[in-house]
Amino acid sequence: MSELIHLHYDVDGEDFVSCGHASEDVRRTLKSIGISGEVIRKVSIAMYEGEINMVIHADGGVADVSICEDGIVVTLSDTGKGIADIDQAMQEGFSTATDEIRELGFGAGMGLPNMKKYSDSMDIKSEVGKGTVVTLKFNL
Amino acid sequence: MTINEVKQRLDADAVVLSDKPIEGVYAGDFLSRVMSKAPSGCVWLTVMNNVNVAGVAVLAEINAVVLCEGVVPDALLCDKCRAEGISLLTTPLDVFSACVRLGS
Numbered sequence: 001m002s003e004l005i006h007l008h009y010d011v012d013g014e015d016f017v018s019c020g021h022a023s024e025d026v027r028r029t030l031k032s033i034g035i036s037g038e039v040i041r042k043v044s045i046a047m048y049e050g051e052i053n054m055v056i057h058a059d060g061g062v063a064d065v066s067i068c069e070d071g072i073v074v075t076l077s078d079t080g081k082g083i084a085d086i087d088q089a090m091q092e093g094f095s096t097a098t099d100e101i102r103e104l105g106f107g108a109g110m111g112l113p114n115m116k117k118y119s120d121s122m123d124i125k126s127e128v129g130k131g132t133v134v135t136l137k138f139n140l
Numbered sequence: 141m142t143i144n145e146v147k148q149r150l151d152a153d154a155v156v157l158s159d160k161p162i163e164g165v166y167a168g169d170f171l172s173r174v175m176s177k178a179p180s181g182c183v184w185l186t187v188m189n190n191v192n193v194a195g196v197a198v199l200a201e202i203n204a205v206v207l208c209e210g211v212v213p214d215a216l217l218c219d220k221c222r223a224e225g226i227s228l229l230t231t232p233l234d235v236f237s238a239c240v241r242l243g244s
Contacts, residue, residue, distance in 0.1 A: 016192070017191055017216065019192070019195075020196075020199070023195075024195065027199065041200070041201060044199040045176075045199055045200060048195070048196075048199050049175070052171075104188075104190055105169055105170060105171040105188045105190070105192060105193070106171055106172070106192075107170075108170035108171070108172045108173050109172075110170070110172030110173055110175075110176055111172055113176075114172055114175060114176050117176065
């Protein structure tokens with residue numbers, strides 16, 4: 001599929017206040033080009049979860065969004081500590097977040113499950129000590 | 141339900157009032173659970189008061205936030221709700237009591 005729009009964001013790992021800005025910008029862009037509300041909600045929520053994960057677990061990373069005629073691809077890449085057991089991490093309620101993170105309302109163990117729930121396909125590649133790449137696809 | 145009806149039923153103070161209609165109620169504090177379960181257009185009852193609450197409300201298309209148990213909103217939360225047109229109320233009621241009043 002040929003790409004119509006490409007968006008790139010650096011996600012700051014130190015900043016819990018501005019986290020979510022990339023997802024909000026993507027949401028605005030999708031709205032401005034007339035994408036349906038249902039798809040916008042799915043992309044926004046799944047990408048926000050990815051952004052939060054990068055801030056909490058990986059000291060930030062980068063997000064790339066490709067908008068094509070028949071779909072949207074969101075790629076979230078970090079060079080953090082990686083995920084040792086992806087099956088375990090995919091279970092609802094499993095979390096390695098600290099109490100400090102939980103006090104902010106994060107760390108419910110719903111991040112990856114929500115990303116899977118709201119995307120049409122999801123791929124995770126992760127290596128302990130090297131980082132994680134999550135690719136989310138949404139059909140249009 | 142209108143936001144003014146919500147305000148009256150909860151004896152709430154309004155920090156930000158928007159005229160978006162209220163369609164449903166959700167209560168919870170873990171942000172991912174809220175994003176996963178809250179119906180769009182709803183009023184969200186919570187005790188979380190940081191700016192990420194507004195971020196989640198925007199992305200999950202939540203029209204109003206009520207801070208329960210007398211929790212005071214963070215200044216950044218007020219600013220972001222104002223900028224995004226999300227109603228922000230505070231009530232001394234606990235979350236359970238607030239749900240009962242909205243459900244009755």
